[in-house]
Amino acid sequence: MKKYVVAAIGFLLLWMVSVNTSCAAGAPVKGEQPVIVIDPGHGGENLGTEANVSFPGGIQEKEMDLITAKAMYEELQAFDGVTVYLTRDSDQDLTLKERAEFAAGVDADYLFSIHYNASEDHDQFGAEVWVPLHAPFNGYGYQFGSILLRDLEEMGILNCGVKTRQNDKGKDYYGIIRESYAREIPAFIIEHCHVDERRDTSYCDSVEDMELLGRKDAHSVAKFLGLKSEKLGVDYSSHALAEVDSGNTVPITIQDTTPPSLCLLEILKTDEEACTISAHLLAQDQESPLLYYAYSLDGGLTFSERYAWPGTDCLSGTADGVLEVELTIPSGIQPHVVFRAINMYGLWTDSNDYLSEVVFQAPASSEPDEVRESAVETMKEIKYDLPQTKEENLLSPGHMMGIVILSVVLIALLFGISCVITVMKNHHRQGRNR
Numbered sequence: 001m002k003k004y005v006v007a008a009i010g011f012l013l014l015w016m017v018s019v020n021t022s023c024a025a026g027a028p029v030k031g032e033q034p035v036i037v038i039d040p041g042h043g044g045e046n047l048g049t050e051a052n053v054s055f056p057g058g059i060q061e062k063e064m065d066l067i068t069a070k071a072m073y074e075e076l077q078a079f080d081g082v083t084v085y086l087t088r089d090s091d092q093d094l095t096l097k098e099r100a101e102f103a104a105g106v107d108a109d110y111l112f113s114i115h116y117n118a119s120e121d122h123d124q125f126g127a128e129v130w131v132p133l134h135a136p137f138n139g140y141g142y143q144f145g146s147i148l149l150r151d152l153e154e155m156g157i158l159n160c161g162v163k164t165r166q167n168d169k170g171k172d173y174y175g176i177i178r179e180s181y182a183r184e185i186p187a188f189i190i191e192h193c194h195v196d197e198r199r200d201t202s203y204c205d206s207v208e209d210m211e212l213l214g215r216k217d218a219h220s221v222a223k224f225l226g227l228k229s230e231k232l233g234v235d236y237s238s239h240a241l242a243e244v245d246s247g248n249t250v251p252i253t254i255q256d257t258t259p260p261s262l263c264l265l266e267i268l269k270t271d272e273e274a275c276t277i278s279a280h281l282l283a284q285d286q287e288s289p290l291l292y293y294a295y296s297l298d299g300g301l302t303f304s305e306r307y308a309w310p311g312t313d314c315l316s317g318t319a320d321g322v323l324e325v326e327l328t329i330p331s332g333i334q335p336h337v338v339f340r341a342i343n344m345y346g347l348w349t350d351s352n353d354y355l356s357e358v359v360f361q362a363p364a365s366s367e368p369d370e371v372r373e374s375a376v377e378t379m380k381e382i383k384y385d386l387p388q389t390k391e392e393n394l395l396s397p398g399h400m401m402g403i404v405i406l407s408v409v410l411i412a413l414l415f416g417i418s419c420v421i422t423v424m425k426n427h428h429r430q431g432r433n434r
């Protein structure tokens with residue numbers, strides 16, 4: 001009997017341990033302990049983006065990626081029971097295939113590729129995470145990306161979502177994801193922020209900033225895997241992951257290939273003397289949320305910088321689609337307003353236009369300066385930089401007066417010369433007649 005009791009207790013204990021293991025939070029790993037590969041993007045001849053505008057003396061992306069990756073490596077090493085590798089720890093040329101092969105060689109559970117971003121027109125800002133197309137890797141990527149992007153969002157970096165991109169063969173567009181997938185390793189690309197846009201540059205314009213982002217990455221990986229660190233005094237073992245359907249691609253991560261279906265502008269109020277226009281914009285996109293908006297005051301020839309679409313959440317896919325904004329119009333121009341709604345995949349639709357019948361003109365210094373300053377202050381966020389060429393075409397009252405005086409002098413001079421010529425001709429003729 002005693003034997004049976006001992007066996008029953010033993011069985012119960014075993015069952016409890018096994019239940020505990022299967023309930024433990026954290027993404028799945030192959031072995032007893034997770035093996036992580038950190039891949040600093042680019043290296044050697046492959047420089048990455050060189051568009052950095054804020055780092056003193058300039059810096060290439062490959063260097064930034066390495067600084068961040070090394071900080072991530074150091075921090076992740078401080079967690080218990082995790083093995084971490086770097087694909088490169090110096091300025092070294094590596095193909096994407098070599099990186100994936102390295103990860104396969106160490107039997108990695110996950111690969112994290114470290115990058116900084118830049119856009120062709122230097123008009124995008126925010127962080128994004130690129131993940132594999134197919135389940136279940138796609139879902140793991142969404143779970144990890146959600147953790148990291150929320151953390152970066154808290155710092156003030158715009159959350160541009162967890163995304164997929166496919167090539168014309170229907171495979172993963174990005175080589176590191178494709179090559180890793182071929183070796184059964186989920187690889188995720190972290191694009192921390194844009195090195196060429198003023199809203200992002202303050203997050204990556206020093207070595208300390210780049211290291212801070214690396215530590216954020218490490219903690220996001222630790223949360224994703226449910227790790228704890230005695231050394232750091234943190235325990236993420238019960239950190240909950242976003243719920244995903246392991247058999248299907250997470251819908252919000254599916255690439256949107258069409259622009260917003262609707263972008264409707266309505267002018268609520270115009271004030272020619274205060275130089276303001278209140279506008280209401282209604283935009284819709286069924287597949288991906290609206291991420292940015294911009295506006296034009298010259299009928300769509302040039303656009304303002306982009307602004308984050310308020311109320312959008314790229315992780316849940318929610319966007320209220322309605323924007324109310326007051327534009328400040330530079331005095332002396334006749335605004336021709338067009339808005340642009342841009343979705344999470346960078347595709348846009350322009351609104352109907354509104355052409356003012358009058359030139360907006362602030363009364364010359366009739367307003368007290370203080371009032372005008374405070375108005376400018378509230379409008380700062382949506383200030384429109386008039387294109388250089390336009391500004392040159394505009395004439396101030398001072399210029400106009402100068403031109404009038406010059407014209408009068410010229411006419412007088414011409415009149416004088418013609419009088420002298422007439423007199424001389426008459427004199428000549430009289431001489432001949434004589």
Ligand SMILES: [Zn+2]
Nearest residue numbers: 041048115116
């Ligand atoms: Zn890169």
